[in-house]
Amino acid sequence: MKINKLLPLKDILIIDDAEKIHALSDDENIDRQFKLHNLLNRFKIKRSLKNLSYNGTRFPHMLPKQDSIRIERHTGLWNLFNSKAAAMAEGPDELEPIAKWIRHETTDKEPGILAQQVIGQFFNPAFKATQKSWESALIFHEDAVTTNLPKWLWWQLTGKAQHAKKFLALTVNGDIVAMHGIGVAVHNLVASIHKLRLLYDDIAVRKNITPEKAVDLSLSAPPVVLRQAVTKGVAAGCPYSKFTLFMLKLKDANNDGNAKDLIFMTNSWSRCPAEQWIPAVISGIWNRAMTSERKKEITQ
Numbered sequence: 001m002k003i004n005k006l007l008p009l010k011d012i013l014i015i016d017d018a019e020k021i022h023a024l025s026d027d028e029n030i031d032r033q034f035k036l037h038n039l040l041n042r043f044k045i046k047r048s049l050k051n052l053s054y055n056g057t058r059f060p061h062m063l064p065k066q067d068s069i070r071i072e073r074h075t076g077l078w079n080l081f082n083s084k085a086a087a088m089a090e091g092p093d094e095l096e097p098i099a100k101w102i103r104h105e106t107t108d109k110e111p112g113i114l115a116q117q118v119i120g121q122f123f124n125p126a127f128k129a130t131q132k133s134w135e136s137a138l139i140f141h142e143d144a145v146t147t148n149l150p151k152w153l154w155w156q157l158t159g160k161a162q163h164a165k166k167f168l169a170l171t172v173n174g175d176i177v178a179m180h181g182i183g184v185a186v187h188n189l190v191a192s193i194h195k196l197r198l199l200y201d202d203i204a205v206r207k208n209i210t211p212e213k214a215v216d217l218s219l220s221a222p223p224v225v226l227r228q229a230v231t232k233g234v235a236a237g238c239p240y241s242k243f244t245l246f247m248l249k250l251k252d253a254n255n256d257g258n259a260k261d262l263i264f265m266t267n268s269w270s271r272c273p274a275e276q277w278i279p280a281v282i283s284g285i286w287n288r289a290m291t292s293e294r295k296k297e298i299t300q
């Protein structure tokens with residue numbers, strides 16, 4: 001467990017150890033209530049809540065475990081995503097633009113708009129991703145993670161991130177879960193698509209991996225998720241005080257590939273409801289890219 005020793009108040013713990021993350025996520029005292037406490041803790045929490053709320057409603061991954069709306073929505077989403085996973089794994093037409101990007105058949109530098117389109121139309125078939133919706137997602141993300149404080153302050157003054165979030169909301173009629181998909185989760189899918197293209201670029205690898213292997217090699221966990229101690233306690237041998245903020249570095253904790261459950265927090269109450277759908281999307285993209293590859297081989 002890394003402790004911010006340089007900081008005067010040791011109430012933020014940064015954890016990049018899989019075993020400790022498992023212990024903390026099972027700990028009843030660790031939740032996402034996010035109460036403001038002392039100076040340092042308060043700044044980090046306020047900043048995250050400001051970024052990850054819209055019109056006073058928190059994004060789903062910032063809600064407490066016992067929040068009744070979160071619980072009800074989580075089950076509904078879980079079922080809906082899973083009911084559409086098998087069809088996605090087949091590689092439907094809607095995945096062709098991404099398959100083309102992987103095969104270098106488009107001039108787009110980034111697959112961001114394409115990834116946003118797949119997620120957005122899951123929630124609303126009429127959804128249309130645009131350059132502006134993708135740029136809004138980038139601004140919204142940077143507002144959450146930038147360490148450039150003057151820039152961040154300028155963005156707060158000018159309302160840049162707020163405008164970007166508002167635009168995302170407009171494209172999905174204010175549906176906060178869809179906003180999470182096209183503004184937060186989309187960055188994880190884009191990272192996977194970039195990895196798929198690298199796999200495709202290596203001809204020896206391309207011909208020898210199955211869609212399942214492509215999923216395995218391209219998925220990665222979100223860099224960090226947040227938790228807070230409801231009361232003082234001890235987890236994995238490490239004592240913590242009430243209100244301690246935990247930054248769980250999921251991606252780093254799975255760097256060696258030995259904690260794959262952290263990619264979607266599969267064994268936790270907060271597990272991602274899209275944990276089967278996203279692998280199906282990736283599998284479908286790979287299938288699609290390779291189907292066209294095989295057609296090319298036959299005609300050559």
Ligand code: HEM
Pocket residue numbers: 060061070074077119177178180181182185186188189192220221222225226250262263264265268269270271272273274278
């Ligand atoms: C590669 C893609 C994705 C990855 C790696 C991923 C990963 C995760 C992880 C690790 C969590 C747990 C957060 C926490 O413990 O605080 C989570 C939660 C969540 N994810 Fe995903 N996700 C992905 C895509 C999506 C998509 C496309 C959606 C669609 C909206 C989605 C919706 C959610 C929701 C609603 C939660 C909150 C669950 C809850 O706590 O009630 N995710 N995701």
